[in-house]
Amino acid sequence: MSTLKTSVLGIEFENPFLLASAPPTASIESIDKAFQMGWGGAVIKTITPDDLEMFEVSPRYETLKSKGKIIGFQNIELLSHKSVKYWCDGIHYLKKKYPEKVIIASIMAPVKRDEWQNLIHILNDTPIDAYELNFSCPHGMPERNIGMAIGTSAEISILITSWVKSIANKPVFVKLTPNVTDITWIAKAVEKAGCDGFAAINTVQGFMGVNLDTLEPNLCIDGYSTYGGCSGEIVKPIGFKCVAQIRQCSDLPILGMGGISNWQDAAQYITLGADVVQICTEVMLNGYGVINGLKTGLLNYLNEKRMNSISELKNIAIPKITSHGKLNRNYHLYPDINDEKCGKCGKCVKICSESEYNALIKKEKCIELNKNACEGCSLCSHVCPQGAITMKIIFEPTSD
């Protein structure tokens, strides 16, 4: 029988699913509810020094939809509104009630040694399991020289990591921003500064467009808007890439996240190097109860694969990711069209001709392939609504 239990830096997780630092972890009551429902742990909504002002705006969300379904948020919300004392008391309460659950304190402070170290001194006296340094919030904070302003500067990231590490009595994870050209650059810098692991990704900076009737931004606050942090399904490929890139440059543990909405997403993050995963947007959209499907799905999968635990799944896809130049130029797939399944809609022919390949020809009863023109790009197989096209190696008949 497989198990979802796992351990990272000596911290025991009953399952690898944590709530990410965000609205679902903004109060003790919320975390309490999540723990009752079976979450393995929670990263508290980022705690800051009490005098750092958090003055929110309204509205602060915009969504991106596909066929009526929300596939992503853009938010411009700030950090925790609760005091440091509220969180210290809450951590004691939660740990007493749920000793087996993992609680991670996400923190952020102005770039001053005292400000970071004061927070650590206070939190060191609580039974939290680890710290997550928020170097990555993309809105509101950078204009105050914190958040993503820290995580886009190797120099400042190194400075703060070493201040924290010099006094922290728990493992320190650095939460990285995807809003950089190369995430490994900051990852390597904070590893050198002594961090114990990474969390990635925080939200991806974006802008949800303009309302063409009013000609005002879609996320409109009294006529104005600002760039915000995107999350949910739309950021998943960016999260996958960042986690894989971090894993390719470091062996330290990774708390992986970004766009996880089911157990399959979580499993893929683990194959790409995540030790455990965190989730925010999916929980906001569908509630804490999504934990049941996540746990059952992942456990069934491990059983089917005859894997004892997620440690056997971890990093499995990493050796398969290489540079573009190293990909095999002698490997060529062609579309194999199942005539019975094919609805003759011509979508494959259209995309093939509009993309300049002209390898598919619509005939009265079938779609014909001109093998000489086909570059094996695979676009046709992706647009076929019937799933009638499979990319295959077509072997040439030998002459002898």
Ligand SMILES: Cc1cc2nc3c(=O)[nH]c(=O)nc-3n(C[C@H](O)[C@H](O)[C@H](O)COP(=O)(O)O)c2cc1C
């Ligand atoms: C409304 C909202 C508030 C967030 N607040 C925080 C925060 O306080 N600290 C933090 O580190 N990340 C914060 N995040 C980022 C999430 O923790 C997470 O990194 C990101 O949303 C990607 O995960 P997801 O696609 O599962 O939502 C916030 C995200 C959202 C949507």
